[in-house]
Amino acid sequence: xxxxxxxxxxxxxxxxxxxxxxxxxxxxxxxxxxxxxxxxxxxxxxxxxxxxxxxxxxxxxxxxxxxxxxxxxxxxxxxxxxxxxxxxxxxxxxxxxxxxxxxxxxxxxxxxxxxxxxxxxxxxxxxxxxxxxxxxxxxxxxxxxxxxxxxxxxxxxxxxxxxxxxxxxxxxxxxxxxxxxxxxxxxxxxxxxxxxxxxxxxxxxxxxxxxxxxxxxxxxxxxxxxxxxxxxxxxxxxxxxxxxxxxxxxxxxxxxxxxxxxxxxxxxxxxxxxxxxxxxxxxxxxxxxxxxxxxxxxxxxxxxxxxxxxxxxxxxxxxxxxxxxxxxxxxxxxxxxxxxxxxxxxxxxxxxxxxxxxxxxxxxxxxxxxxxxxxxxxxxxxxxxxxx
Numbered sequence: 001x002x003x004x005x006x007x008x009x010x011x012x013x014x015x016x017x018x019x020x021x022x023x024x025x026x027x028x029x030x031x032x033x034x035x036x037x038x039x040x041x042x043x044x045x046x047x048x049x050x051x052x053x054x055x056x057x058x059x060x061x062x063x064x065x066x067x068x069x070x071x072x073x074x075x076x077x078x079x080x081x082x083x084x085x086x087x088x089x090x091x092x093x094x095x096x097x098x099x100x101x102x103x104x105x106x107x108x109x110x111x112x113x114x115x116x117x118x119x120x121x122x123x124x125x126x127x128x129x130x131x132x133x134x135x136x137x138x139x140x141x142x143x144x145x146x147x148x149x150x151x152x153x154x155x156x157x158x159x160x161x162x163x164x165x166x167x168x169x170x171x172x173x174x175x176x177x178x179x180x181x182x183x184x185x186x187x188x189x190x191x192x193x194x195x196x197x198x199x200x201x202x203x204x205x206x207x208x209x210x211x212x213x214x215x216x217x218x219x220x221x222x223x224x225x226x227x228x229x230x231x232x233x234x235x236x237x238x239x240x241x242x243x244x245x246x247x248x249x250x251x252x253x254x255x256x257x258x259x260x261x262x263x264x265x266x267x268x269x270x271x272x273x274x275x276x277x278x279x280x281x282x283x284x285x286x287x288x289x290x291x292x293x294x295x296x297x298x299x300x301x302x303x304x305x306x307x308x309x310x311x312x313x314x315x316x317x318x319x320x321x322x323x324x325x326x327x328x329x330x331x332x333x334x335x336x337x338x339x340x341x342x343x344x345x346x347x348x349x350x351x352x353x354x355x356x357x358x359x360x361x362x363x364x365x366x367x368x369x370x371x372x373x374x375x376x377x378x379x380x381x382x383x384x385x386x387x388x
Contacts, residue, residue, distance in 0.1 A: 009121075014076065014081065017107055018084075019095075026065060028053070030123070044117070045119045052245050055068065072147070080104040133238035151252055194239060216268070216271055218270065237280075267326065268325070282342045323354075
């Protein structure tokens with residue numbers, strides 16, 4: 001990049017000034033992560049808009065790391081966001097307004113310029129695809145008090161929740177971490193995600209109607225969009241992206257469970273994709289496609305990066321919840337007499353991605369293929385038994 005273009009980005013891009021961050025701390029912004037060096041003072045040339053900042057404090061030798069802490073920001077043009085390292089709490093904290101004004105002036109005068117690392121703009125397009133529906137209002141609606149997302153705030157939140165191998169691993173990390181003991185659970189709260197019922201129960205409804213309602217989640221989806229999302233499909237998709245990023249970058253178990261609930265809700269609809277909400281489902285499949293494409297990518301050496309470095313084999317196996325949901329949804333789209341063209345295109349792209357990346361097979365060899373469920377499978381159809 002020529003000096004003039006770089007200077008223009010320095011002036012109009014946002015700056016994240018991070019003071020006194022110890023060496024070896026793992027620090028990330030969006031899809032970028034690195035180990036902090038001795039001269040590190042933050043990131044410059046950040047494109048205006050929504051970003052996710054996350055970090056993990058380390059032991060002095062840089063071999064042990066605490067659970068990740070992350071927070072969303074909505075950076076304005078030329079804005080300077082200042083955080084300072086609290087040595088005792090081992091986390092970034094805000095500074096006083098007076099200090100912030102002084103440091104902002106210093107940044108604008110380029111006093112910290114040599115100690116600020118540039119935002120890697122070649123990765124910005126990938127980040128935009130992962131966060132395209134997240135807005136300032138969505139962040140304010142979901143983020144926990146104080147804005148910090150961390151698995152250490154989730155202890156005891158999901159004691160009675162069924163867990164996959166990966167969820168148990170995250171839970172175990174929380175219990176065994178030497179950093180967890182210092183956390184005051186009364187001060188730490190989780191995110192304010194929308195509650196998604198797994199099983200729909202309606203008083204006075206007959207068994208056949210109740211079974212139908214649970215087999216096709218369209219009515220539940222419509223109710224949630226109207227009552228919880230203010231009629232906005234984009235807000236629902238924004239929460240889906242928020243949860244995925246909080247899980248992927250922030251390693252939040254609560255966020256993974258919310259992402260799983262939303263994905264299960266949308267893939268569990270039969271009527272909406274084909275008739276009332278075809279545009280929403282085109283956008284949903286597009287969102288999921290980019291999430292999984294990023295999460296399953298490998299670097300040039302064949303090493304897993306992104307989400308696949310976090311996900312265990314059970315999550316990516318042919319018996320996973322995602323495989324079951326995708327198989328049924330792909331069959332729904334394939335067998336439909338009339339399908340929106342864009343929805344069909346993106347569904348095929350998602351199918352090809354999963355087949356090529358994971359070796360999953362979705363071809364149904366018989367009418368009942370894929371309709372098997374384990375005894376305690378939370379994604380098995382809800383069947384209402386009628387009295388004779």
